[in-house]
Amino acid sequence: MSRTPVPPREVRPYLDELVHRTRAVCGPHLVSVLAVGSLALGDYRHGRSDIDVTVVVDRSLPRRALPELAGALAHPALPCPAAGLELVVYPADFAGRPSGGAGYLMDLNTGPSLPERVSHDPGESPAFWYVLDRSVAHQAGLPLFGGPVRDVIAAPERAAVLTALRASVREHAVGEGHAADNRVLNGCRSVVYCRTGRWFAKRGAAGIVAASEAGFRPLIADALRSFERPRESALALPGAAVGDFLDWVAGRVDEAAAAEGGHDAPA
Numbered sequence: 672m673s674r675t676p677v678p679p680r681e682v683r684p685y686l687d688e689l690v691h692r693t694r695a696v697c698g699p700h701l702v703s704v705l706a707v708g709s710l711a712l713g714d715y716r717h718g719r720s721d722i723d724v725t726v727v728v729d730r731s732l733p734r735r736a737l738p739e740l741a742g743a744l745a746h747p748a749l750p751c752p753a754a755g756l757e758l759v760v761y762p763a764d765f766a767g768r769p770s771g772g773a774g775y776l777m778d779l780n781t782g783p784s785l786p787e788r789v790s791h792d793p794g795e796s797p798a799f800w801y802v803l804d805r806s807v808a809h810q811a812g813l814p815l816f817g818g819p820v821r822d823v824i825a826a827p828e829r830a831a832v833l834t835a836l837r838a839s840v841r842e843h844a845v846g847e848g849h850a851a852d853n854r855v856l857n858g859c860r861s862v863v864y865c866r867t868g869r870w871f872a873k874r875g876a877a878g879i880v881a882a883s884e885a886g887f888r889p890l891i892a893d894a895l896r897s898f899e900r901p902r903e904s905a906l907a908l909p910g911a912a913v914g915d916f917l918d919w920v921a922g923r924v925d926e927a928a929a930a931e932g933g934h935d936a937p938a
Contacts, residue, residue: 676713676813678706682722685752690816692743693726700732702763703817705824707804711811714872718901721785722751724758724815725808727766727823728776737777741789746781754902755782759801766805766824771831773798784902797842799835802827806835807870829868833928836861840924844917851908852897855890858920865927873898887916 678686690704708723709715715722726740737760742748744758760777773793780788790796809826817823827835840861843854856873863869863876871879874895881891890912897906 676711676811678710678813679715679717681717682710682715682752685722685749686724686815688749689724689744689756689758692749693740694816696736696740696743697726697728697732700729700736701816702727702729703820703823704815705808705812705817705820706815707808707812708757709872711807711813712870712872714874716898717753719898720753721755721757721782722753723804724756725766725804725812725824726758726760727763727817728760730762730764732762732776737791738789741777741779744779744781745787745789746783751782753782755780755785757785759804761805763823769825769828769831770805771798771802771827771834773801775801797838799838799842802831802835803839806832810870830928830931833865833924833931836864836924837921837928840917840921844914844921846910846913850897850902850905851910851913852894852905854913855894855908855916856898858917859891861920862923865923884919887919890916 686706693704694701705725707725709720710722744756746756756779758779759775761775765774773796775793776791778790778796780786805824806827808824809821812820812824814820840858843849843857846854856877859880860871860873860876863871863879877891877895881888890908893906893908897908900906
């Protein structure tokens with residue numbers, strides 16, 4: 672039986688204070704605070720990973736509370752010990768049903784290595800990021816406040832997740848704003864999801880793909896070595912090899928979507 676990941680000690684005081692400030696701003700309208708992403712999957716790398724948090728609130732939360740919350744959590748008002756904080760606030764009625772949309776009330780990016788961004792309009796952002804995050808949250812989210820994760824976050828339908836994965840692979844193929852090692856490791860995780868319907872940590876997914884795909888083994892090994900380094904000193908990986916790998920990943924996602932009957936699922 673797998674053990675539930677525990678946030679590493681480097682970030683626990685930060686998460687405690689984040690929850691405290693979120694409760695202070697949202698009051699009785701707060702439903703849940705969850706750690707998602709690498710923290711939930713047990714693959715957080717201090718100095719490399721972001722802290723990903725999902726907040727669920729009642730729809731009756733006063734709109735003025737959202738900019739107040741952003742101000743309370745923004746770095747350096749709340750110093751982020753990680754590369755950055757990516758925090759998304761959803762209304763409970765949206766988060767509790769399957770959806771292929773973005774649907775957020777607020778998306779906050781902040782921290783020492785992230786460009787500062789606050790959005791209150793889900794139409795400003797590609798939906799696929801949020802679909803994938805909610806899928807991971809439903810499977811593995813770590814409750815920091817509130818009830819059981821699966822009572823709060825619905826799993827997007829598999830066809831919607833595969834559509835989101837296709838968009839994610841296209842984004843990583845362009846490469847702008849993404850470290851090469853992260854592009855490769857996210858590709859591994861996409862392939863393993865297509866095979867299993869489960870989310871694996873990046874390093875675990877990389878091991879699975881490397882074991883079955885000898886031709887990509889050297890590239891994956893280089894990506895894993897780079898992932899051990901701080902974000903600012905990530906290794907350069909050969910662009911042609913990364914592109915070939917992501918083309919292969921896109922093919923595996925398309926095969927899974929066709930098998931699901933979701934080839935024309937909406938983005």
